[in-house]
Amino acid sequence: MTLTARSLLIPTALGVSLLLGACASTTPAEEDTAVQEGSAAQADLVSVSDSWVKAAAADDGMTAAFGVLANEGGADAVIVAASAEEVSDMVELHEVVSGDDGTMVMREKDDGFSVPAGSEHELSPGADHIMIMGLARDLEPGAEVTVTLEFEDGSTHEFTAPVKDFEGANENYDGDHGDSDDGHGDH
Template sequence: MNMRTARPTSTRRLTSLTAAAVAVVASLGLTACGSSGADVATQASGIVIEDPWVKEADSGMTAAFGVLRNDSDTEAVVVSATSPSTSSMELHEMAPHDDGDMVMRAKKGGVTIPAGGTHTLDPGADHLMLMDVTKPIKAGDTVTVTLTFADKSTMKFTAPARTFAGANEDYQGDDKSGTDMSEMGDE
């Protein structure tokens, strides 16, 4: 075999190996791209809200309720909420005050929805507090809420407003003074 014949064979093998290597790298790159896109599970991707609703209010505070269902195999933690219907929102809970009375206050650590479980947002319990509605929310209106989770993923839902005479709890704000929840938009 002379050198002229050997060179093209080596070149063909090198070219074939290079082509194979490029194909492998390209397929790995596509796989990596696919795994970092929509296929990656986020805390928000496993959550569904059932029967969401908001208490109607002319002004002041009101709240959003419903059942958060986690269809994933890992817990999800809601750390904040926003809505165009309010200037600010807080995650709230009912807890005993120093005097033993139940008061509403900001929920530290967020709202945890266990893997494969639910977390209920109810009047007199955990709920999403719209701190200062920007315009009246009437029964039948819809309110959009965006939840942000511990992994920074988000979930948006809409909730119809309902007439509800309850939810007149005391609010223990940052100043530690109770605020009468009748400010939540009496009907």
């Protein structure tokens, strides 16, 4: 190789290397996006097992979904809302607490359900549950209901729960839900 060819080759190789390096670099905003995309969404960390929905007639007006929420992640996950579009357009996260008179009452849980990192949160009759109100159709044993959970980071997780007969968990509503005229009596 001649001296002239070598002197042209070195700057060309250096220029190509700088150009490729500039193409590969990212801005801080692009790095933030990559970190966010690489981070697991809360919905990806939580699974639902032993899920089921209490059988109910549409005339009953409501039912509830139960199960075990397990968080395999390293940070808490918080469920802030739920939906069951095929059977209702009104779904709330509920808890059961002792009322002023000592009876157990259910009420909407404004801060949602927290599923601790590496742990579980149980949804069960007489405790935290997903309340499905304004039923659009009867829910017979053996049918299935699809429920979508929404997490505080905006991610969602869908699960399908079988409908089962269950006698119990007939708590009263606290506050505005207690009016028998609104169709939201016992569940």
